[in-house]
Amino acid sequence: MRALRDWLARRTSTQLASALAVLAALALTGSLVLTGQAVRMDQRQQAALSALDDYAAMVSKLGVETDFNPSELTAGDAAYLSAWLGAFQSGPGRDPGSLEETCRTGRGGAGVRYIRAPVGKPAGLAALATAPSERLPRLGENVWRVTLARGELCPGRTVEAVVVRRTVGSLNIIVGRVVDPTGRALGWAVLAVALTGAVILISGLAAAAFARRRLTLAITGVSQALDRAAIGDFSVRAPEVGVAPELTELTVQANRTLDRLEELLSWLRDSADQLAHDFRTPLARATARMERLAETDDADERSRLGLEAAHDLKALSRAMNEAMALREGEAWLFETVRLDDLAEAVAELYEPLAEARGVVIRVERPAEPVAVLGVRSLLQRAAANLVDNAVKFSPDGGTVTLRAFIAAGRPALSVRDQGPGLDPRLLSDAALRTASAEAGGRESHGLGLTFVATVLRRHGAEMTIDDAAPGTIVTAQFSR
């Protein structure tokens, strides 16, 4: 079984199709041969039945006279029989033109007779007794097939007859019928089989061409979408339904991969912009300080500049770490992250910092778990960043509320503070970037909300910022 599967796996579709065609041709030929034999047998059987019929009619006609005793048979009897047979040759109820027609057309049906008495001349077709014959036991006792050569019955053709050889009293009687040649019936059969074959072939070819066209179309769709993607255009998608159902899965999969790649790429582009800023600012500052360091001779100034440059380098290495974290998020597998547990953990993490300013961090968690699929370290960073901001902007003695919940089947995490609130003009994505860039100078603000937004987008989540009057409520709404 395994060997067969392996063998099949190595054959191309064309080879398999050719093999199928050869097998089909063999089967059709085989069925023709079988049909031919069956037709021939059927015609012989019909001839034999007719011959037996003729024989019965003949015997009943002979009636009492059948009781011919060879010793008593006179020449007169023989003459009588001969005359009777002559009269009978055309047969009772037979179409007189049938022999002539048989010879002309080759169609079967004509009756042949031969009778021989112990005395006198035999009557009828002598060739029936002399021509090569073969017994046909399957058609009955004393049934023979006789081949009558050209000139023996018909002047122009060889015919085959099925005859019954019987002895009535002292008479040898041979009665038979010319067999319809199989050619004609077989011709019909061949025609039928050939037509069937043709119909199968044409419909098969048509179906194959149709299927091939459909598959090619679907594959072309996928291939075009991939080609466009290869040169950076992710707008093209292969049609998923209505082309080839066999390929729907592949198409859907290819499109999903493209969606994901597009999402990742746009995400990467965004974070690269952000990173460029995070790298360049400290780099530029450090460069400027180094230049001044080279110019100045004042020892205090030199050591101050050196320290400041070291600080810039630290900022640079922090930006580097963030960049690596995002790359890390790129590579790691998604896992189940419980938002409610995350809220609890972040609250615990920031509790002492908040406490120092009299800020209370409250966690509201629902009865049921709130879980999302995500990169744990990135979600931790995002949540920590949100809470860090909320604590920082809270007035002394304020409250920060963390809430994990499920809204309309979608898990969400919200962080609410009682700070001054955000200017609604800052709520657009581009403005957010500016806001965080402006805040970038402030200690430990880091990538700020842009980083959170980047991480959330990476998880297919939306970030909304609403006015909580007083304060702000930031909600991360996940899709799954």
Added chain:
Amino acid sequence: MDLETESAEQAFAAMTAMFDGRRALLLEDDPDLSEHVADRLLRAGFAAVDRVDTGEAALQACASGAYDVLILDRLTKGLDGLETLKRLRASGGPCADTPALMLTALGGERQKVEGLLGGADDYLAKPVGDEELLARIGCQIRRTARHARPAGADILNGPFRLSPGARTLKLELETASRLIDLSPLEFAIVQELMTARGQPVTKTMLWDRCWVEWKFLPENFVNIIDARISALRRRLKEQAPELGEDLHPLIVSARSQSLIFRDLDR
């Protein structure tokens, strides 16, 4: 504060005493960085620092002599640091059990895991400050020195008895003995600091070992740790008032990035 500074400098001096006469192998192919690290180690008390710049040379050096600590870069010419370490661990030679620190630019979470699985005892991402590096090396050497002692044994420091198995901190005074009430995180911090026995523990080390569920180092982790330590100091002071004003805070800052649990036996 004077007292605190004094205590901190004592801690670093104690570390120097521990480094005294030790030998280190440094695999690093950047000559400047290699020289800088070697210089710092020698200044901290190391007797010898053998510098090599390929994995093959490191294997050779290890075959001919034993070291107290291995400091390996990952991306080196020839055999890389991680592969070198794996071979050393498998070799059964003199360096098979020597504590090893990976000191590398590959600082990702996954790379860290790779390094630790590859046989490293600690994994540091460049750039690393001198204070951090020395504290981490000190921690590794201390662990080797403590190897003979049964794991999970109680740690005593003055009147404090810390039982790692039961996860309890007990104050045993002549008059009374009572358990100090600590949260699991606070206990982990105290355990980490007390295990260091008066030697400095950097805040990064503390973050790595006590805030284990956090897969990243927040930018303001220093503030977070400082706030947590302040709360912990208050808690210890409230629950152990008998020690007297001059011994509090029990946890003192050392240099810029380290913390020390005061050695009360000294």
